Amino acid sequence: MARAQIQSEAPGLAARRIAADIVEGVLRGKRSLDDHFDGAQAHPALAAMEDRDRALVRMLAATVLRRLGSLRYLLERYLAQGLPKDAPRVETALLIGIAQILWLDVPDHAAVDLSVRLVQADRRAQRYPGLVNAVLRRASREGIADLEAAPATIDVPSWLSERWRKAYGDDATDAIALAQRAPPPLDITVKQNADEWAARLRGHVLPTGSVRVVAEGAVTRMPGFDEGAWWVQDAAAALPARLLGDVAGQNVADLCAAPGGKSAQLAQAGAKVTAVDRSSPRLSRLKQNFTRLGLDCEIVVADITAWDAPQFDAVLLDAPCLATGTIRRHPDVAWLKRDSDLESLAGLQSRLLDAAVAMTKPGGRIVYSVCSLEPDEGETQIASLLARNETVERDAIAADEVGGLAEIINAGGELRSLPSHLANPDPRLAGMDGFFAARLRKR
Numbered sequence: 001m002a003r004a005q006i007q008s009e010a011p012g013l014a015a016r017r018i019a020a021d022i023v024e025g026v027l028r029g030k031r032s033l034d035d036h037f038d039g040a041q042a043h044p045a046l047a048a049m050e051d052r053d054r055a056l057v058r059m060l061a062a063t064v065l066r067r068l069g070s071l072r073y074l075l076e077r078y079l080a081q082g083l084p085k086d087a088p089r090v091e092t093a094l095l096i097g098i099a100q101i102l103w104l105d106v107p108d109h110a111a112v113d114l115s116v117r118l119v120q121a122d123r124r125a126q127r128y129p130g131l132v133n134a135v136l137r138r139a140s141r142e143g144i145a146d147l148e149a150a151p152a153t154i155d156v157p158s159w160l161s162e163r164w165r166k167a168y169g170d171d172a173t174d175a176i177a178l179a180q181r182a183p184p185p186l187d188i189t190v191k192q193n194a195d196e197w198a199a200r201l202r203g204h205v206l207p208t209g210s211v212r213v214v215a216e217g218a219v220t221r222m223p224g225f226d227e228g229a230w231w232v233q234d235a236a237a238a239l240p241a242r243l244l245g246d247v248a249g250q251n252v253a254d255l256c257a258a259p260g261g262k263s264a265q266l267a268q269a270g271a272k273v274t275a276v277d278r279s280s281p282r283l284s285r286l287k288q289n290f291t292r293l294g295l296d297c298e299i300v301v302a303d304i305t306a307w308d309a310p311q312f313d314a315v316l317l318d319a320p321c322l323a324t325g326t327i328r329r330h331p332d333v334a335w336l337k338r339d340s341d342l343e344s345l346a347g348l349q350s351r352l353l354d355a356a357v358a359m360t361k362p363g364g365r366i367v368y369s370v371c372s373l374e375p376d377e378g379e380t381q382i383a384s385l386l387a388r389n390e391t392v393e394r395d396a397i398a399a400d401e402v403g404g405l406a407e408i409i410n411a412g413g414e415l416r417s418l419p420s421h422l423a424n425p426d427p428r429l430a431g432m433d434g435f436f437a438a439r440l441r442k443r
């Protein structure tokens with residue numbers, strides 16, 4: 001839509017319409033939230049928007065996806081006849097409307113008005129402004145109270161919450177689900193002087209060394225971004241690279257490296273890094289990040305399972321996975337992934353692990369990590385590797401290597417962080433991604 005046309009609309013309507021397109025693109029088109037914001041398939045109207053409006057679009061879409069179970073629970077209660085089958089925009093307008101009323105800083109009357117306009121602007125939905133108006137008014141009166149009866153895991157697809165109950169028990173599963181309800185903090189890895197950067201960015205240094213701030217505005221405008229003093233990286237995601245220990249001067253392979261947060265840590269620690277990934281577009285982002293940070297590495301575009309690799313002193317393998325540990329940051333993951341994805345991912349992970357072991361010199365260290373809560377992609381992978389390959393042994397991780405956080409080390413000396421760890425009374429400052437990492441030594 002042309003800029004002039006956007007400007008002549010009711011204030012805020014363009015952001016709601018684009019957010020509605022994106023929510024439908026995720027839920028019906030099965031495309032990721034990130035794909036709608038960046039790259040060749042980004043929503044065309046975003047390019048003309050101010051940063052502030054883009055951030056609002058993202059907040060609207062992410063809040064709907066983060067609280068989708070709660071929102072649909074209310075809709076089921078409020079719509080005795082169900083949703084109209086012939087007009088998908090009605091549901092989307094309701095989801096966006098209720099999300100604003102219950103959780104965002106938007107006056108209720110504005111949320112109702114904008115959702116009514118959304119359906120009026122849609123050919124198939126324009127018969128339903130009365131229904132939208134009535135449901136949103138009811139949500140505004142009764143929504144919070146009605147949600148009190150809903151289970152803690154209401155926003156988690158049941159195939160996932162059932163898996164987590166088996167792996168972690170009921171209490172931990174509820175805690176994970178509750179932790180995923182709040183928008184995540186912004187964690188950054190600084191090259192040096194963490195205390196100084198924490199003071200400048202009005203954040204604090206976590207026990208693990210990351211700096212945590214409450215995100216306000218565009219990251220690219222924050223002090224230190226242009227000069228390459230830091231990069232964005234969840235506190236849990238910053239741990240696996242550190243588990244390789246002192247890598248200064250060593251030849252280190254970062255397998256599945258893009259967009260490069262872990263490669264940057266290794267390069268900053270003085271390693272000679274070879275960053276390998278099969279995706280050229282993702283490696284271009286790694287290159288841009290390295291240029292901004294003033295760091296160096298060798299970049300290899302390759303499928304690691306078929307790569308004729310040299311031998312390395314140490315290897316980090318951050319394997320592709322279901323990514324269920326990042327649902328708070330990427331709430332679309334909960335609705336896009338399927339349990340049927342697990343089998344092929346697990347097969348790929350074990351082939352990647354075999355390749356990682358083969359390219360490690362005797363005596364060298366290997367760290368395997370995944371941002372997944374699924375033991376099939378973590379604990380079970382390592383147990384099977386140790387059972388099939390006698391050239392590697394486990395090298396247990398100690399709590400003092402992860403800032404003393406004993407809660408994130410399991411009985412086998414592996415890292416297992418949950419979104420409910422790093423608790424904080426202020427939900428904007430709490431939690432960390434769910435990660436698994438194991439360290440091995442080649443005999």
Ligand SMILES: C[S@@+](CC[C@H](N)C(=O)[O-])C[C@H]1O[C@@H](n2cnc3c(N)ncnc32)[C@H](O)[C@@H]1O
Nearest residue numbers: 256257258259260261262277278279303304318
């Ligand atoms: C979890 S992401 C890596 C994140 C990265 N380590 C970081 O910290 O920024 C997984 C990566 O694995 C890559 N990948 C998946 N299968 C691969 C394969 N067979 N060979 C090489 N790279 C692969 C994907 O392109 C993706 O970039």
